[in-house]
Amino acid sequence: MSGSHDALVIPLWIGGHAYLTMVQEFCEVRDAASGEVLRRTPLAGASEAQAAADAALQAKPAWAALAANERAAHCVAAAEVLAGYAEHFAGLIGAESGFDAATASAEIAAAVAALYGASAATDAVTAPGVLALVAGRGSPLAAPLARALPALLAGSALVFRPSPHEPSALFALAEVLAEAGLPGGVFNVVHGDEAAVAGLCSAAGIDAIACVGEAGFRERVAAIAARHGRSLLA
Template sequence: MSGSQDTLVIPLWIDGHAYLTMTTQFCDVCHAVTGEVLRRTPLTGADEAQVAVSAAQRAQAGWRALGAAGRARVFAAAADGLTTYADHFAGLIIEENGFSPEAASAEVAASVAALAAAADASAEFAAGAGVLALVADRHSPLAAPLQRALVALQTGATVVIKPSPRAPSALYALAEVLGEAGLAGGVLNLVHGDDAAVVGLATAEGVQALVAVGQGDFATRVGALLAPHGKTLAA
């Protein structure tokens, strides 16, 4: 940890608002080019994972009851909100991921398109859908995890996402935009951390499935963390 005590700490997002927790370990979020410490991410574990999953469980009934049309309205509003803040999101991605301006804009555009497509879909709640835990790497800090989360959200499931602790800001800002768009608290939650947070999500009571979104051997590495606990990744 090289950041000063005054460096901004990115909170978790649980139950529709920023969630602060006590931890002694942090990950520096550095500028991809200059190496400057921009922010810090708290490295949390099983306790915070369970709080997030419990919030997601409580939100399930209301999210399902909203129906496909109600969920579509939220997605459409979120697409509009993300479009409004597109430059801000692109700036976060450039800073934390080292994307070119063109690539960062494309990442945001793909996310807007995913929300718009979800708004046009008419998927109904499938029996058995519950809480999806999603672990993402930094190769696609916004679009890839959002696209996978929307597959679950469209059907009435609720989601807990753990982004890369080194590039968490775009997903945190997305949670804020979704809240402004009318997404009820607990439908989408964000926890920060490293291996302990992954295991915490996998073993939390109430998680129906855990998926990994990343490149290369990312899914293999996540699966190796789960194996000692008798858990496996979902397809």
């Protein structure tokens, strides 16, 4: 999966900032309609997954020590920033996922609503500590965010592995969260294929692994997790 050297490389996001890594292989991120190479992402492995886990583990105690309403306030602030970038996000998702304009806009609206809804969240959730969330194709933003948000609000730190075909929205969300004041290390993004998933499953400090995507994809991720003595969160 080597790509055009002219395409923009989207870095990882670890510890509250873009994280550059010297990998040998990259994934081409293509326009879903035309096939044009839009961007490239590094194919991360075990070392990058561990770096993200370390950052999350370091950030988690201070994040968990905040009052619940303080954590919710960070999410509401992020919703306000994300709403301001709605058109940009819809463009990213439309190009990479092939969603039409209305569907892409609905994806952003759902993400904004989920973040705003943090202020009214009342369900008691046990924070898993550090949660790794693996997203499959067709789940560029709203579904992985909704899956991880209860844990985030409960005090967990997160490591996301977006689909290598649709990585831009979750990376851009990391930038939005940083702009909104989320502490560094609470939200991390590692790009890659199954090697990145395996790296997260084997990383020290990852307390739980969750997955969003189609049934076949979830089964493949569950099989990778099982090889490392892990099971996916229900």
